[in-house]
Each structure stands twice: as C-alpha cells, then as structure tokens.
Amino acid sequence: MKSLKTWQVFTLLALCVLHIQLACSIAENGPDPRPEVLTALAANVIIPRYADFQLAMDLAAAEVEAFCAEPSQDGLELSRLAISEAYLLWKRSEVIAFGPHREQPWAIAGKLDLWPVRPENVQEVLDGEGAVDEEGLISVINGAKGLPAVQWLLWERGEDSLEAFTGSAAGQRRCALLTGLSAEAASRAATMVQAWSSEGDDWQLEFANPPGPLGRFLTSQDAVSELVNRMIFTVENIRLLKLGKPIGFEAQGQIQPDRLEAPYSGNSLAACRANLAGLVEVFHGSYGNSSGKGLADLLPEARRAELVTSFDLAMSDSEQSLASITEPLSATIFAAPDEVEATIEILRQLQVVLQVDIAQALAVTVRFNDTDGD
Amino acid sequence: MYARLRASLSRGIDPLGLVLFRVLLGLLFAFSALRFVLKGWVRPTYVEPSFHFRYSGFEWIPTPDLWLLYVLFGGMVLGGLGIALGALYRLSTGLWLVCFLWVELLDKSTYLNHYYLMTLLGVLALVLPLHRSGSLDVRLGLVERWDRAPRWMLWLLRFQIAVVYFFAGFAKLNADWLLRGEPMWTWLRGLDGVPLVSSLIAAQATAIAMSWAGALYDLTIPLWLSLQRTRTLAFLTVVLFHVMTWMIFPIGVFPWLMIISATLFFAPGWPRRLRFFRWHKLPQAPLADTSRLGGPMLAFVGLWCLLQVAIPLRFLAYPGEVNWNERGFRFSWRVMLIEKTGFIEYRVVDPSKDRSWLVSPRNELSPLQYKMLSTQPDMMEDYGRHLASRYADQGLSVQIYADSWVSWNGRPARPALDRNRDLANSASLGSWFDPAL
Known part of the structure; x- marks a missing residue:
C-alpha cells in the first residue's frame, strides 16, 4: 500500500474531527426548536386569540342589532361594552401584524382598524342616501368604517348619544350604519379566523412550517x-x-x-x-x-x-x-x-x-x- | 541587493495570467453594476433617503438625480466591459472608476469592504498597463504590444490581495473570535432550512472551530496559493470557502472577486494549461524598457504599499476598542468581524420654548441607513448634526441628544454615546464614545 502524503493525513484527521463534532452537536442541541415554537404559538396563541375576537365581535354585533331594534340607555351601554371588549381583543393581536392582517387579498387590519377615524367621512355617509348594508358599505372608504368608526358612532355625542340613535330618520340611519359596520367587522373577524384555519387559507401552515404554499416565509x-x-x-x-x-x-x-x-x-x-x-x-x-x-x-x-x-x-x-x-x-x-x-x-x-x-x-x-x- | 531586487521585479513574465485576471475583473465590475440595477437597489439606496451620510471631506459631491444615477451605473457596465476587452483601456478604466467612486462616496452607510477592494483594484488597473497584451487596443494598434509583462505588476496585485487576507486574519485574532466563536455563533443560530447542517452549526463549539479555521485561512491562504505543491488544494479551498460564504451570507460579488483574485497567485502563464488558451503564442521578445520599475512608478508602488499597510493599522492611534467604537474600522479589511444590533433615537430640545420631543431616524432614512446608523458612532453624530441643521433652517436653535444602545457580539446592550452630550453644539468626533468596552 502506498504511504499517505502529509496533506492526505491532515484531510483525514480533519474529516474525523468534523465527524465527531457533528455527532456531538446533534446530540447536544437536538432538532431545530423553531418549528415547534412556531406551531405552538399558532395553535395556542394566535388562533385562539382570533377565535375569541370573532366570538366577541359576533356578540358585539348582536348587541348593536338588539340596541338598534329597541334603542335604550341600557342597550347603548351594553353595545359600548361589547364593542370595547371586542376592540381590545383585536388590539392584542397587533403584534401579529403580518399575513392576513395586512397582506392582500385579506388586508384585514386596513378594513377593520384604520385609525384615526375620519369623522367628516363618517358624517358624509350619515348625510348621504346610499344603502348602509353590506353591499352599500363596499364603496365607503376604510377611514370611515371599521371599529374606529363604530366607536365614533357610539361615543362621539357624549351624553346625547342615545338621542342620536332615536326618533328621526337621521337617528335611524345612524343606527343602520352602526349595525352595518358592526356586522361588517364581525364578518372581517370571521375572515381572519378562516385565514388562519387549516380548513381555510391555512396561515397556520404558512407560519409554522415554512415554506408554505404561499411562500411567505422561506424558513x-x-x-x-x-x-x-x-x-x-x-x-x-x-x-x-x-x-x-x-x-x-x-x-x-x-x-x-x-x-x-x-x-x-x-x-x-x-x-x-x-x-x-x-x-x-x-x-x-x-x-x-x-x-x-x-x-x-x-x-x-x-x-x-x-x-x-x-x-x-x-x-x-x-x-x-x-x-x-x-x-x-x-x-x-x-x-x-x-x-x-x-x-x-x-x-x-x-x-x-x-x-x-x-x-x-x-x-x-x-x-x-x-x-x-x- | 536593491538593484538585484529591482532587476528581478522588472523581469518579464508570461502575461496571460494577468490578461485573464483583467478580463474577469472587468466582467465582474460590469456584472456588479448591472446586478445592483436589476435588483432595483438604485432608487431605495440613493434617491429615496432625504439624507446621506457623507464621508468627511467629500460632502461636496453632488447627489445625482435618478436618471444620472442610471447613467453612472451604465458607465460602470460600459467601463467594466472596456476593461475586460482592453478596449480604450485607460478611458474605460477611468470611466468605471469615476462612476463607481461617485456612487460609493455618496453615502458611507453603503460602505462594503469588497467595494473598497474593487476601488483599489480599479486604481491599480488604471495605473498598470494591463492592456498591453490580449486587448483590443493592441489589436487596433492603439498601444504597443508587450509579449511579456514585468513581474512587479503581478507582485503588486498579489501584494494587494495578500494584504486583504492578512489583515482580515489579523483582525480575527481576538478573544471574541477565537474563544467565544462570535459573531459566527450568532450568525449560525440564524440559519435554518439546511438539513443536517442546521443541527451541526447550532453548537458554540462548531462556531469556535469555524472561527479558528476562518482566521487560519485568512492568515495563510496567500502562502498556500503561492506554493506550487499546495496550490491546487489551496485554490479548491478558496472556491469552497467563498462559495460557502456566498450561500450563507448576503455578500454579493465578494466571493467571486476573491476567487478571481486567487488566480493571481498561480504561475504567470497558468491559463496555457487550459485548452482554450493554447492559441495564445508566447514570443521570446525582450521586455520593453517602459515596463521597468523605476522613477515615478517606483515611487507610486512604494507609497501604495506603505498606505496599504498603514491604513488598516491606523486604529492603533485611536483610543478604545476598534470593534466597539469603529474608529479606524472602515478600509481596514475587518471583514465579517462583528455583529451589532442597535437602537437610536434623538431628543430635540428647544430651550427657548422649554419644549422637547423625540425624533426617530426611521422616518427619514432607509432601513439600511438606519441599521448602520444604529451601530456606528460617527454616523450617530452625523445625523445629530443634520437634525440640528434642519431645525436651524426652520429658525429653531435646538439641542440634540442621542439615545443609543448597541449590543456587540452577544454582549448586553450598552449606550454607545453619552446621552447628555449635545450633538448640535459639540466638536466633531472626540473621546465621547465609551472606551470602556
């Protein structure tokens, strides 16, 4: 057998060291923890939080509808409480401001929570004659709808708020707009849940197991x-x-x-x-x-x-x-x-x-x- | 001895290796410019930011409009191709150099070591007659053909590349690199998606081993490339090393530049071993007198070599730790040496109205500028002065205080500047950054 040259000996030694290092490293560190953490975050935090938001938003929309069916101070207070609750749940998710939160075709944050609200644009809708149902609201700009606009409608008049919702045609229109905007917000909340669901757009997979079908994250x-x-x-x-x-x-x-x-x-x-x-x-x-x-x-x-x-x-x-x-x-x-x-x-x-x-x-x-x- | 050395350096060598280096360098120059344009980086880097961090002494350089920037990048492509072809060589090299320097001097946040190396090689390409063989200029009879090149030209280029490697290795001889495996460990932790490798690299011991290997590589690779017995293995290592770094880190054309430069250490006529170059004949004509190393050229070479050693060592003249305060960091081949993350905001105080407010540089700067600003003290001061000047234009005489926090190679965050120093009314770079670290 031919004797080994010096560089060959060194190469062999280097390969041995590398091999031992590889074995030790894998034993020491275990598998990459990132997928597990991301999966846990999606399953334990993100999805339950959005599910809670959807639930709260459904309740809030129902409260608003009940209030507008029969306006009363109690109904107003219950609506305000329910909207606040849903709004603050939404605010907890601001840290997840990626994916369906801001990307097309969902871009839910822009439609649900573009702040500061533009009061002049909301007033314009109130003063107008167009329908304020789901279809009619499509043409309304984002600054005049979503949760900021709902809050403006519910609180802007201060102590006279109940009055603003009752009696006149203007009051009825205000109530109709409030109901329409609340229902639309509830629908956005459902879209968000759907976007993260494995039965929907599956952002859970996209986030936790990159690269997903959309390729939003490569790793x-x-x-x-x-x-x-x-x-x-x-x-x-x-x-x-x-x-x-x-x-x-x-x-x-x-x-x-x-x-x-x-x-x-x-x-x-x-x-x-x-x-x-x-x-x-x-x-x-x-x-x-x-x-x-x-x-x-x-x-x-x-x-x-x-x-x-x-x-x-x-x-x-x-x-x-x-x-x-x-x-x-x-x-x-x-x-x-x-x-x-x-x-x-x-x-x-x-x-x-x-x-x-x-x-x-x-x-x-x-x-x-x-x-x-x- | 001196006379013998001069005579030896003036001896003629086969020019083919230098010709091929010139061709590849020119193509790389052109490719680099084209890549920058095609990546869509021109506008966000040079047009969108309303403020640029100028190099001291170069504030006078005008900021070109977008169309002129594209012209400059076009000039770089054209110049690079001219260098490769040896067509109107000096004009092409000058064109490339002017366009490249204009763009590079616009903003120091875009400083990259390999851009600096490209500049130096561009200057050498301008000064050295690398077009006297294998060029269109020779074909067209614009310059006299040299069948042999003077040896000093090759050795000057070899020296330039060896300086890069040596100082890159020298800078790595510190406790962070050798004992803690930083910043390699931080970078490796950020990698994933490579089966097996991800598990391997997650250990600090691996980072330390890689750091030692990297330092040894930098310090010795010119030697292994120079020795005939080790050359092949050394070149394979160069290719492997640089391709690996290209895959792991976003370092642009740097790996290709270093692979091309490694060929300078081969025997001068090495391309003749490739079938493609066998057409190139090598007459035994004597070397023309003009190529001898003497007079102004000798002075240039001497001064150049001196500067190449002195500039990377200038950090020794400054107080404090260079990797922390970054004084003497640029132009010193401190390549891939530190990982810093930072935070910076400025508090503006209007004493006349007893008001103050915060300014986040994010609003005005590009993400790249902000990242560089948030870790580099001289830029922190530059931006503070810029704010003072901006408010002065609005008739406000304000005080500017920087609130800066930097983490370096995994250390806990510390203030990089004295929070109580008014940058609007202080002298330029002084002893105000914390030398304790």
Missing part, C-alpha cells in the same frame, strides 16, 4: 424574524405613534389630539395595554389559562434567564407606567404631557431589550433591506 427563521420585528414595531408604535404623536413628537411639541387612537371610546390607553398583553403572550407562549412554548424558548440557553428577566422587568415597568397615566388620554395630553413622556421613556427600555438584546440573541435582522453586507 422558520424568517417567521421568527417577522415576529420579533413586529414585537419591536408594536412597542415603537405605542411610544411614537400612539403616545408620542398626540403630545407633538412630529409637530415640535404642539399637542395633536387628532392623532389619538380610540379617543371617543376612551380606549386609547387600554388599547396600548392590550398591545403589550399580546406581546407578552407571544414571548411566553401563554394565552388565557393555557401556556406553551413562546419566543423565549428560542433564546440561547446561556442567556435565556438573563434576557427573560430583562424582558419581564421592562414589560412590568411599561405596564405600570401606562397604568399610571391619568385617564382619559385625550385630556392628559393637554393637562399633563409629562406623564405621557415619562411613559414613552420607560417603554424605550422595553424596545431596547427587544430591538438590541433579544434581536441579537435570536440572530434576527431588524428591518434590513436586501442589499449586500460583508
């Missing part, structure tokens, strides 16, 4: 990356859009009350709290009484405890700070903008934990375009 890491980015944007939106803009962040400090989210129902701060609740659910994989795997389970073991603690602390501070802002936000932005600014500052720490520490630990690229790097 599990793409789906994780999308989710982390949405978490970051959820916090940033609370800070800069929902709290910052009303106190004048883009207007050199001039208060901008028309930039508030849900000002008529007084749900501005509750919506922010619901956004954060949704974020916690995704991070920990918990929803209602159930708990499963969440994004925290993907963190590298060496840093998991530290990062989970950082997240929980920053989240707890953020929730407390949001809760400490005097209600309603529409008044506080004038009376005590410092309160709002202090909360924005505290929420910053949560954004930093997500955008800097957790994004790096999960090897996620934060909003990066597809040009080259080296």
Whole structure:
C-alpha cells in the first residue's frame, strides 16, 4: 500500500474531527426548536386569540342589532361594552401584524382598524342616501368604517348619544350604519379566523412550517424574524405613534389630539395595554389559562434567564407606567404631557431589550433591506 | 541587493495570467453594476433617503438625480466591459472608476469592504498597463504590444490581495473570535432550512472551530496559493470557502472577486494549461524598457504599499476598542468581524420654548441607513448634526441628544454615546464614545 502524503493525513484527521463534532452537536442541541415554537404559538396563541375576537365581535354585533331594534340607555351601554371588549381583543393581536392582517387579498387590519377615524367621512355617509348594508358599505372608504368608526358612532355625542340613535330618520340611519359596520367587522373577524384555519387559507401552515404554499416565509427563521420585528414595531408604535404623536413628537411639541387612537371610546390607553398583553403572550407562549412554548424558548440557553428577566422587568415597568397615566388620554395630553413622556421613556427600555438584546440573541435582522453586507 | 531586487521585479513574465485576471475583473465590475440595477437597489439606496451620510471631506459631491444615477451605473457596465476587452483601456478604466467612486462616496452607510477592494483594484488597473497584451487596443494598434509583462505588476496585485487576507486574519485574532466563536455563533443560530447542517452549526463549539479555521485561512491562504505543491488544494479551498460564504451570507460579488483574485497567485502563464488558451503564442521578445520599475512608478508602488499597510493599522492611534467604537474600522479589511444590533433615537430640545420631543431616524432614512446608523458612532453624530441643521433652517436653535444602545457580539446592550452630550453644539468626533468596552 502506498504511504499517505502529509496533506492526505491532515484531510483525514480533519474529516474525523468534523465527524465527531457533528455527532456531538446533534446530540447536544437536538432538532431545530423553531418549528415547534412556531406551531405552538399558532395553535395556542394566535388562533385562539382570533377565535375569541370573532366570538366577541359576533356578540358585539348582536348587541348593536338588539340596541338598534329597541334603542335604550341600557342597550347603548351594553353595545359600548361589547364593542370595547371586542376592540381590545383585536388590539392584542397587533403584534401579529403580518399575513392576513395586512397582506392582500385579506388586508384585514386596513378594513377593520384604520385609525384615526375620519369623522367628516363618517358624517358624509350619515348625510348621504346610499344603502348602509353590506353591499352599500363596499364603496365607503376604510377611514370611515371599521371599529374606529363604530366607536365614533357610539361615543362621539357624549351624553346625547342615545338621542342620536332615536326618533328621526337621521337617528335611524345612524343606527343602520352602526349595525352595518358592526356586522361588517364581525364578518372581517370571521375572515381572519378562516385565514388562519387549516380548513381555510391555512396561515397556520404558512407560519409554522415554512415554506408554505404561499411562500411567505422561506424558513422558520424568517417567521421568527417577522415576529420579533413586529414585537419591536408594536412597542415603537405605542411610544411614537400612539403616545408620542398626540403630545407633538412630529409637530415640535404642539399637542395633536387628532392623532389619538380610540379617543371617543376612551380606549386609547387600554388599547396600548392590550398591545403589550399580546406581546407578552407571544414571548411566553401563554394565552388565557393555557401556556406553551413562546419566543423565549428560542433564546440561547446561556442567556435565556438573563434576557427573560430583562424582558419581564421592562414589560412590568411599561405596564405600570401606562397604568399610571391619568385617564382619559385625550385630556392628559393637554393637562399633563409629562406623564405621557415619562411613559414613552420607560417603554424605550422595553424596545431596547427587544430591538438590541433579544434581536441579537435570536440572530434576527431588524428591518434590513436586501442589499449586500460583508 | 536593491538593484538585484529591482532587476528581478522588472523581469518579464508570461502575461496571460494577468490578461485573464483583467478580463474577469472587468466582467465582474460590469456584472456588479448591472446586478445592483436589476435588483432595483438604485432608487431605495440613493434617491429615496432625504439624507446621506457623507464621508468627511467629500460632502461636496453632488447627489445625482435618478436618471444620472442610471447613467453612472451604465458607465460602470460600459467601463467594466472596456476593461475586460482592453478596449480604450485607460478611458474605460477611468470611466468605471469615476462612476463607481461617485456612487460609493455618496453615502458611507453603503460602505462594503469588497467595494473598497474593487476601488483599489480599479486604481491599480488604471495605473498598470494591463492592456498591453490580449486587448483590443493592441489589436487596433492603439498601444504597443508587450509579449511579456514585468513581474512587479503581478507582485503588486498579489501584494494587494495578500494584504486583504492578512489583515482580515489579523483582525480575527481576538478573544471574541477565537474563544467565544462570535459573531459566527450568532450568525449560525440564524440559519435554518439546511438539513443536517442546521443541527451541526447550532453548537458554540462548531462556531469556535469555524472561527479558528476562518482566521487560519485568512492568515495563510496567500502562502498556500503561492506554493506550487499546495496550490491546487489551496485554490479548491478558496472556491469552497467563498462559495460557502456566498450561500450563507448576503455578500454579493465578494466571493467571486476573491476567487478571481486567487488566480493571481498561480504561475504567470497558468491559463496555457487550459485548452482554450493554447492559441495564445508566447514570443521570446525582450521586455520593453517602459515596463521597468523605476522613477515615478517606483515611487507610486512604494507609497501604495506603505498606505496599504498603514491604513488598516491606523486604529492603533485611536483610543478604545476598534470593534466597539469603529474608529479606524472602515478600509481596514475587518471583514465579517462583528455583529451589532442597535437602537437610536434623538431628543430635540428647544430651550427657548422649554419644549422637547423625540425624533426617530426611521422616518427619514432607509432601513439600511438606519441599521448602520444604529451601530456606528460617527454616523450617530452625523445625523445629530443634520437634525440640528434642519431645525436651524426652520429658525429653531435646538439641542440634540442621542439615545443609543448597541449590543456587540452577544454582549448586553450598552449606550454607545453619552446621552447628555449635545450633538448640535459639540466638536466633531472626540473621546465621547465609551472606551470602556
């Protein structure tokens, strides 16, 4: 047998080391945890949350219909309560702002929750003569329908709200529009559930087992990356859009009350709290009484405890700070903008934990375009 | 000894290897420009952002309109093809260089090491008479044909590529790279979808092993490519290594540039071993006097070599850790060396009205610009000054404070700038970034 040359010996040795390394690595790490976590999130958090939203929206639409059939103060209050409940459930899903949430042909968020509402456009519909049933509403722009418009109709008149729904033809039309918009919102909620269902468009498969039929995510890491980015944007939106803009962040400090989210129902701060609740659910994989795997389970073991603690602390501070802002936000932005600014500052720490520490630990690229790097 | 060295460097060599390098380099230049256009990157990179991060001293370079940008990219394609064909060579090389530099100097957020290498090779291509063989210019009688090329031309190009590899390897000799396997481990964790490999790469030990291999590769590959006994295996390793990095990371034409450059280390007439090039005859004519290394060319080569060593080492003159503060980071072949994630916002204070508000740079910048800004201190300061100037245009005299947090190679986030420093009223780059890390 011919003797081996030096480079051949080295190659053989390298292959042996590689082989041992491969065996150790697989034994040490087990299979890729991402598909399991994504599957758990879809099954335990996303789908049940949308199902609850659909249920709440159906109830709200029914309450509104009952109220309009026989307008009364009690009926009005029950309708408001039911709409608020459904709205805040929807707000918990803002962190899942991808797929049917914003992509065509569903693009449900734009049709269901384009805020701030445009009162002049809703008034235009009220003043018009066109039908306000399902078909008639198709031609109405998104800014004049969905849950923001429903809230405007229910709360905008303050103490005179009941009066606005009764008696005159205008009142009847207002009620018809309210009923039509609520029914349409309920229908959107059903579409969302259908979009995620395995019997429907199966976004569950698309999200949890990439690449799915639509090819929205090529790998599990793409789906994780999308989710982390949405978490970051959820916090940033609370800070800069929902709290910052009303106190004048883009207007050199001039208060901008028309930039508030849900000002008529007084749900501005509750919506922010619901956004954060949704974020916690995704991070920990918990929803209602159930708990499963969440994004925290993907963190590298060496840093998991530290990062989970950082997240929980920053989240707890953020929730407390949001809760400490005097209600309603529409008044506080004038009376005590410092309160709002202090909360924005505290929420910053949560954004930093997500955008800097957790994004790096999960090897996620934060909003990066597809040009080259080296 | 010096005279002998000069004589040795001026000796004639078979030019065919250099001809093929020129052809491939020109084609790559053209392809790179065409790729950028076809990917649809021109508008989002250079037109959509209303602010560009300029290199210090190059603020005067005008920002071209979209049509002119396309003309510049067209110039790069044309220039690259001219280089490949050796057609109006100096004009083509100059055209490519001007167009490329104009675009590259528009915004430092687009800085890439391989664009810098392409620039350097473009300058060398302009200075060195690489068109004296195997070119249209020779065919058309525009320049005198050289049947042999001076050896110093090949060695200067080899030196340039060796510098890239050496400093890339030298920069990796740090604890993060060698002991923690970072940033390799972070990157590998982000990969999936490759059966078997995904499981293999998930371990830190694998990342450390790959990091060591990468450092050793960078530090020694020019040597293995130069030795005849190891050349074939070394070139296969080059191809394997760069194709692998091309598959794993979004690094554009960099792998192809390095594979092409590796051929410089082959024997000067290596293409003759390929059947396709056997038509190319090699007369034994003496080398023309013009190709001897002396006078201004010697001065150029000496200065060039000195700069190529000094520029990557300039970080030693700055305080602090270069991988953290990035002072002396660019133009230093610190390739694929760090992974940073960052966050940055600016607080604008209007003292006259006792008002303050936050500004998120996301509103004005492209995602790429924001990503670079959020981790690079000099750009953080640039943007702060830009904000001050923008508000000054509106008649507001404001203070600007940056709130920046950066995580580097898996470390917990830390502020990159002093939050209490008013960027609108502070001197340029100083000792204000945290040298503690």
